[in-house]
Amino acid sequence: MSSSDTIAAIATALSDSGIGIVRVSGKKAIEIVNRIYRSKEKDRDGNDLPIKSLFDYKSHTIHYGFIYDGDELLDEVMVAIMKAPNSFTMEDTVEIDCHGGVLVTNRILEAVIRHGARIAEPGEFTKRAFLNGRIDLSKAEAIIDLIHAKSEFALKSSVKQLKGSVSDAVRKLREEILFEIAHIESALDDPEHISLEGYPQQLSVKVDDMQKRVDRLLATSKNGKLLKEGINTVILGKPNAGKSSLLNLLVGEERAIVTNIAGTTRDALEETISLNGIILNVIDTAGIRDAQDVVEQIGVDRAKKYAMDADLIIYVVDSSVSLDESDEEIIKLMKEKKTIVLLNKTDLNTVVDEDELRSKISQIYEHLSDGTDISGDEFDFTVIRTSVKENVGMQQFEETIRNMFFQGEISFNDEVYITNMRHKEALLDTKNSLEMVKKSLLDDMPEDFYSIDLMSAYASLGTIIGEEVGEDLVNEIFSKFCMGK
Numbered sequence: 001m002s003s004s005d006t007i008a009a010i011a012t013a014l015s016d017s018g019i020g021i022v023r024v025s026g027k028k029a030i031e032i033v034n035r036i037y038r039s040k041e042k043d044r045d046g047n048d049l050p051i052k053s054l055f056d057y058k059s060h061t062i063h064y065g066f067i068y069d070g071d072e073l074l075d076e077v078m079v080a081i082m083k084a085p086n087s088f089t090m091e092d093t094v095e096i097d098c099h100g101g102v103l104v105t106n107r108i109l110e111a112v113i114r115h116g117a118r119i120a121e122p123g124e125f126t127k128r129a130f131l132n133g134r135i136d137l138s139k140a141e142a143i144i145d146l147i148h149a150k151s152e153f154a155l156k157s158s159v160k161q162l163k164g165s166v167s168d169a170v171r172k173l174r175e176e177i178l179f180e181i182a183h184i185e186s187a188l189d190d191p192e193h194i195s196l197e198g199y200p201q202q203l204s205v206k207v208d209d210m211q212k213r214v215d216r217l218l219a220t221s222k223n224g225k226l227l228k229e230g231i232n233t234v235i236l237g238k239p240n241a242g243k244s245s246l247l248n249l250l251v252g253e254e255r256a257i258v259t260n261i262a263g264t265t266r267d268a269l270e271e272t273i274s275l276n277g278i279i280l281n282v283i284d285t286a287g288i289r290d291a292q293d294v295v296e297q298i299g300v301d302r303a304k305k306y307a308m309d310a311d312l313i314i315y316v317v318d319s320s321v322s323l324d325e326s327d328e329e330i331i332k333l334m335k336e337k338k339t340i341v342l343l344n345k346t347d348l349n350t351v352v353d354e355d356e357l358r359s360k361i362s363q364i365y366e367h368l369s370d371g372t373d374i375s376g377d378e379f380d381f382t383v384i385r386t387s388v389k390e391n392v393g394m395q396q397f398e399e400t401i402r403n404m405f406f407q408g409e410i411s412f413n414d415e416v417y418i419t420n421m422r423h424k425e426a427l428l429d430t431k432n433s434l435e436m437v438k439k440s441l442l443d444d445m446p447e448d449f450y451s452i453d454l455m456s457a458y459a460s461l462g463t464i465i466g467e468e469v470g471e472d473l474v475n476e477i478f479s480k481f482c483m484g485k
Helices: 029-036 102-114 124-131 137-147 152-163 165-189 199-219 221-229 243-251 294-308 325-333 354-369 394-406 421-442 447-465 471-478
Strands: 007-010 020-025 037-039 061-069 072-082 093-098 231-237 269-275 278-284 312-318 338-344 381-385
Touching (some): 020 029, 029 037, 029 102, 124 137, 124 471, 137 152, 137 165, 165 199, 165 447, 199 221, 199 421, 221 278, 231 325, 243 278, 278 394, 325 354, 338 354, 421 447
Parallel strands (some): 231 278
Antiparallel strands (some): 020 093, 037 061, 061 072, 072 093
């Protein structure tokens, strides 16, 4: 996996803006840009100096001039030169900072292409940084996570991974595993000078420690994924319970239509909401009832489907209306889901209180689960008295989510979080291989069995940092990057 040609792309958004950047990288980057660049330098007396070649400038310097396409002046620019190996790609790199119009930026890119570069593939600049050894694969993936970060946690986690928090932990484990493999192989090759007497007991202690460290990393993956990608949240309730009003309150603007007419919301409305570092991917659904309207019934069926895939269900109950069969249908959807029940409209005359609601849920649950204790983990719900109209109960609502998913707090300390599912799968493979080592030790198997499974663990960890991956996987990862990155 290598490439020696020179690539170019627009590295900024294609929109009217203050500045646009055309990035060029490769062996001929300076030569190609030099063909279209003309310097504009003056001496102390204000007289024009002879036009200089970009080759005459030192690395990591910026120069003022103009870009021409033939004899046509395209733009007044600043050109930054970064010579290999001291650049992001470890290749000669030139960045042309022009005015941010869509047309002028594209014209400059076209000129660069005509003079010898080719259009870069998505993520190809970062891919070259990986292939040239500047970053490992986990750091490359942290870059795309940084770009797509939706919350303060996701941002900080991505920066830490870019600085090496995950790769450092992985490399340390690999070094220790490799040491044990080398010791076993050396002893098997030279038993006269290297003894394995008592070694299984020593290895058992070391493998126990490795397993604990892998388990600690895996333990962060669930929270890491939720904090990075968000909690998939579905709002359920009968028509006019206040679901759309809740969504509008959380978003901070009128995103959903709110009327006194039951069944106003007929299809799902999706929004991403940040609550002090917690991301909720919220779906407001049609009110659940026995709908006579075909379109509304489709919305009800979709609401039930979304509930099945949710991480969190928010069940909005109109406390001014008696519970009925529709509430029973919603309660059945809550089974085995983390649920927050909002006893809403408490500013009105209430006919449903928390005790009645809990009793109803308990009765339905016992029927569904043959008397299983309602306090079990498979039915995790909290009831909060709220008035969405008066913004009452929202602080408790946020605290409840924090307690449900993150044990009351979100840590930004030095803990390493696993936020990438590919990394999690590699760690699970590592864990399985280490368990096989432990089994071989318990079964008093020959030493070469230890070596085989240790090597498997070593290889699994290597996939995280890119030392044990194929070209197809690398291409797939970088294809998810944006152009110019």
